[in-house]
Amino acid sequence: VNMSMLSRNILQIIGSLVIMFVLDPALTGVLLSVVPIVSLGAVQYGYMVKNLRQKFQDRLADASTTAEEALSSIRTVRMFTSEKKTSQHYGSDIDKSYQVGKKLALVQGGFDGVIGIIAYGAIVLVLWYGGKLVNEKQLSPGILTSFLLYTLQVAMSFAMLSSLYGDFMQAVGASIRIFDLMDRKPEIPIEGGSQIVDMEGSVEFQDVYFTYPSRPDTQVLKGVSFKVEPGQVVALVGPSGGGKSTIVNMIERFYDPESGWIRLGGNDLSTLDPQWFRQQISMVSQEPTLFACSIKDNISYGKDCTLEEVVEAAKQANAHNFIMGFEEQYDTLVGERGVRLSGGQKQRVAIARALIMNPSILLLDEATSALDAESEHLVQEAIDHAMKGRTVIVIAHRLSTVRNANVVAVVDKGKIVEQGTHEELLAQDGVYKRLVLRQLMAGATNGLDFNINNDKDDSNGHLLD
């Protein structure tokens, strides 16, 4: 619609000006003398409108983020009785967008006013100058009347064009961010690279240094080296913030190391096709993210598969029985981020989702949140099952997991400070031994087993804290 209006108005202006020039070149020249000033003004106006619209869009996005965050975490908002504070926060965000919107409206209204003055000014100019020419008998009243009608036509088309121009510059301002985002090239490619047939599931870190781009002054990994042979289990333990999750995330190549190498099956991770190698790896995190769809769709999230395959994976993950207990069974909707499932149920659905991919490498972040004994047992059984025959890198919080691991790596301040089997590390009389002793003492005092989840002294719920 705008394109047809644009071309129609441009043609009307050109056509009218040609006829006006034929009618009286001198009078047309006088009229056209305002064109350079109007053009300059229009450029300035366009620039202002574009910038203000971009700002307006950014402020609106801030407000939407606040609302989205608060609504999706409404339980936390209620829990901390932060309704008033959150709505004030949203109100202040909206107020900021309102202030920019007000400026935008003023600039737009101002420009429309100026264009109106110029259009009517042109008519007055034609009347004044044309009247003078008629008086001096240089122009007939009929020609002046025709000229005036064409001037009106040009003025109206011009006003229409200026409004289209304003809309266009607003659209440019509003879409700058979208085009910026669309033009962004991820530093780590999404696909492309080698796919190795029958790749061994070994994982190796060699002298890996890493700093998060958002915190360039803090080096998080400072020369991490370890190797897990195919089918082996490595347990990462250590204090909170030591770098365990970072190590696990780097195996998924969410980030590239600053220096050093990460190898999968002996191949440099950066040479492998990310889409392909991520299919070989499954991750089960402490707080798995489920999607607001059915249990079946959540389990088959990474792979198109039949209901039979979904049921088989759910059985292996100890999830089948509780799913069959729901009225709609595998079609049960789990709600936003899985809120309609219990913590243990969510974890078992996430384990089934990981199992269905039949990964050669499993990344596990053992839950620190306390589950009841029955649920804990079911989740642990599912995890033990999932670990069989796979290379596993587990952020361990349970002493039983650490004991059974082939290698225990103690991660502290971005380094692996101790590495070996549970028995070897105990014999070393180092950080690991102190940790285990503390766990034993806490367990004895509390009358509980060594499960870190039950360690009341441990505010972060982490082994070694």
Ligand SMILES: Nc1ncnc2c1ncn2[C@@H]1O[C@H](COP(=O)(O)OP(=O)(O)OP(=O)(O)O)[C@@H](O)[C@H]1O
């Ligand atoms: N996305 C990020 N951007 C910037 N810094 C980060 C990011 N994620 C983690 N960090 C920082 O990196 C360091 C290591 O964090 P990491 O999550 O790897 O530790 P962790 O050993 O897994 O801790 P926890 O056991 O508490 O989960 C911390 O100091 C943390 O603040």
